Amino acid sequence: MKPSGEDREAQAGDPWEECFEAAVQLALRAGQIVRKALSEEKRVSTKTSTADLVTETDQVVEDLILSELHQRFPSHRFIAEEAVAAGAKCVLTPNPTWIVDPIDGTCNFVHRFPTVAVSIGFAVDQELEFGVIHDCTEERLYTGRRGRGAFCNGQRLHVSVETELSRALVLTEIGPRRDPATLKLFLSNMERLLRARAHGVRVIGSSTLALCHLASGAADAYYQFGLHCWDLAAATVIIREAGGVVIDTSGGPLDLMSCRVVAAGTREVAMLVAQALQTINYGRDDER
Ligand SMILES: O=P(O)(O)O[C@H]1[C@H](O)[C@@H](O)[C@H](O)[C@H](O)[C@@H]1O
């Protein structure tokens, strides 16, 4: 059926509305699958390290999301965590591209620790357009659309306005490597922030949900070495639309493929955190 004049006008003003709505519905459906599977027996395998886990539910959920989106938007491209783990290229072209983490917090999921999310990001012309993150156990849906704000269950999100590291709650994640040199750098970064009198440093086991807590103002900063573009894509839009900053650990602009990030409610705290960090080199998603 051809769209009416009104529909055409709506589509012209908001060309990605249909994609956004599809992402919302799929994130909700996928989250129900994850929530149900959380308490069930799981077949667990490892990827890049003994701490980098994957289950059949990661694969089932990713297959559901990708098959539905490919059917509806056959010309679009996809970057998805488990497809990349199986050898797919991780390259962001100007084409409309979906960036998907089917279960963020798989280690939590394996242990039935209830901090798990489904993350769906979307980029056009290599610019992030929207992000949808479903907190599967808390039943919270975080959304952010470029230029249109960020929300949690329809409530507008605003980041913290804290400018002092000595009054900041900082979140991070460990990353998959456990070799002595990496652990030494990870712990020395955490120690440096605590010596700078940060109120606390927290690791919750899901980078996307930690980033959503930052977007909601419940934390003041986040940093990590060892996450991926599918951890970052949706959450970056949500934080930016909540008024926050998402940058590289060098203090420069975010590089989505660099496997590293600093995010904060204010640029002041983001720069203070970036200056405190020693780099842990995890390579790049687009060079695997
Ligand atoms: O593999 P999933 O999708 O669970 O993502 C997690 C990464 O595995 C961790 O290394 C990383 O440290 C974060 O915890 C991230 O959420």
Ligand SMILES: [Mg+2]
């Ligand atoms: Mg993840």
Ligand SMILES: [Mg+2]
């Ligand atoms: Mg995952």
